[in-house]
Amino acid sequence: MKISVRNLEPTKVKLTITVDPEEFNxxxxxxxKEIGKQVNVPGFRKGHVPGKIIDQRIGFAAVAGEAVDHxxxxxxxxxxxxxxxxxxxxxxIDVVDVPASAKDETKLKFTATVERRPDIExxxxxxxxxxxxxxxVTDEDVDRRLEALRQRFGTLVGVDRPAAKGDFAxxxxxxxxxxxxVDSxxxxxxxxxxxTMLDGLDxxxxxxxxxxxxxxxxxxxxxxxEGQKALVKVKVNSVKAEELPELNDDFAQDASEFDTLDELKADIRKQAAQDAEGRQATQARDAFIAKLEEGLEIPVPKGVKAELVEQQLKNVTADPANAxxxxxxxxxKQVEKELVDQMVLxxxxxxxxxxxSQADVFNFLASIAQQYGMDPNAFIQAIVKNGQLGSAVQEVGRSKGLLAGMRAVKFVSNGEPLDLSAFLGEAAEDEESESVEAASAAAAVADELANKDDENTADAE
Structure with a gap:
């Protein structure tokens, strides 16, 4: 097989692939063989029709078409x-040349134009x-959380006065x-x-x-x-104000498993500290990626970017053209940042x-299924069927690479070493023999699912 590569853009190439007969045969x-299983030829059993007969009866063009597809x-x-x-x-893909007969010496030739990840040093x-x-964690952080909890236990009480900010009308x-x-x-x-509603309503x-x-x-x-100017008439039926409970030991007992307000505050501070550590780990991740990208000029694939931008705009407006x-x-800006980060990872x-590994892929997909309350096996089968497994495997690779990279650097905070092991985990030992490259992992998962389907079908029969 002869392969020539022409760079069309920094992120786009055109491959011209010429296949020798011994590789195409x-x-x-x-x-x-596949066509022979599907046709009836007098004098031959299905699946046992000689290739020459298939070429004569069905036509070499049909055979070549099937072969090219695979x-x-x-x-x-x-x-x-x-x-x-x-x-x-x-x-x-553009198929340029295909042999016209079994004796034709024309080589299979096709081109593939594709957007690619640029070379990144x-x-x-x-x-x-x-x-x-x-x-x-500051006292203000604790007070904000305590106030949010207090509001969860608030009640709305009708008031005989004009509505003000914070009231519910x-x-x-x-x-x-x-x-x-046009709407009411x-x-x-x-x-x-x-x-949260129309501009000017407040x-x-x-x-x-x-x-x-x-x-x-x-x-x-x-x-x-949507997007049109309208005259909006609004009528107030009632006005209610939020009445909040007093912050005391009774409130702590009603709102938590603690007996005193001080115990509740101590627990809130502990939770706030855990959240702050989580945010710090996120900041460490972002700082690590920024360090990788420091000084690099990384072009992004134009077509991929345009498609993702359109998808992004659909989340903010029904018609992206009206954005x-x-x-x-x-x-x-957001899409370009996401693409650069993905390519760097x-x-x-x-x-x-x-x-x-195959287990990595299963665990990743199962965790997503769990988040959405779906059956893991059904979710994984849907991923395979829709051809999205490769993307999932790639995402696993990025995640593992990110963790491995972060373990290789030294994080400090205020001059002191920062221990992120609770978030990064420990470096994995050499994986078992099932550990494979991303593409092989995808195939392994797909094969296993297919085998399970065959077994279930056989049991049903």
Whole structure:
């Protein structure tokens, strides 16, 4: 197999792959065998029809087509591996030449244009020192958490006064465009000052008492008239204020398993300290990735970026074409950061020769299934069926590479060594023989699932 590579962009290449007959012939033979299982030829049993007869009866073109369908993906993967090209998207395949007959000496030739991960030269990290802010818990942190707990036990009490910030108003809303009602809601409970509904609603409600109404202009946030200006009429049905319990030992007993307020505060401080340590570990991770990327100019694949930006915009607006310049700029910035981080972590995993085991893949997918309350086996089968297993394996490799890299550096905080072992775990011992490269891990999982399906089918029969 001859492979030529032409760089179209820093992150895009075109491979031209020419396949020698002796390498393509096995695919032709396999195609003839597969076709022979599906056709009836007088004088021969199914599956035992000679290849020459298949070529004559079915046509060599059909055989070659079947062979190409199987050969191209496999040979493309081999070419990527041989040239150490790491694809970031699905390739555009163009079959250029195919032999017209069994005796035709024309070689199978095809091109593959694909966006790729650029070559990234990472710095050496062994012994590198990275400074991380201290994990601090202040009295204000404890008071905020205590106040949040207190609010959970608050009650709403009706008040005979104008609504103010922090009150809860029961309201009716009616939006009109050119005098015609386009949307209305009744009996909506809204907290003044929360800013969770229409722009201008907080200002309109403040100072109104039960039974009063007013109107204001606003831009609709959803529905078929999203983005359009409307006249919104609002009526206040009732006003309620939040009444909070006193902070004392009785409250501590009602809100927790503790007998005194001091014991409750001590537990809240302990939880706050644990959360602060978690945030510190996240800061350490971000600082480590930033250290890897320091001084590097890493281009991102344009097509992949454009697709992800569109997906990102769909999360903020129904039609990405209507997104504001600010929304587009924010989406592009976020996507570019995510892509650069992913590519750097992929390069790190490769540099550290990270191995991904079948158990790693299963555990990763099972943990995601558990988060969404799904059956792990059903979830994994869906991942395999949808062709997403490779992405999952890649994510496992990134995670393992990140942990291994962070273990290789020295983190300090305020000049003192920082122990992150509770978050990084211990370096794994040499894994068992099932440890494989990412692609092999994907195949192993898929094969095992397929075997289970076959066994279940056999049992059912």
């Amino acid at each position: 096995p695919y032709l033979d396999a195609a003839r 050969a191209v993906p496999e040979l493309y993967s081999k070419a990527l591996e041989e040239k150490q090209i790491h694809p970031m998207a699905q390739p555009e 990472l710095p050496e990290i062994d012994g590198v020192e990275i400074d991380v802010p201290q994990a601090q 029961n309201i009716d809303l009616n939006a009109e465009i050119d005098g015609e009602s 809601q009744e009996g909506v409970s809204y907290e003044l000052g929360s800013g 200002e309109a409600l403040e100072g109104l008492s039960a039974g009063e109404e007013t109107s204001f202009e606003s831009t609709l946030q959803g529905g078929e008239h 504001t310049d600010e929304q587009k700029a924010d989406a592009e 992929d390069a790190l995993a490769q540099k550290l020769d990270v191995q991904v």
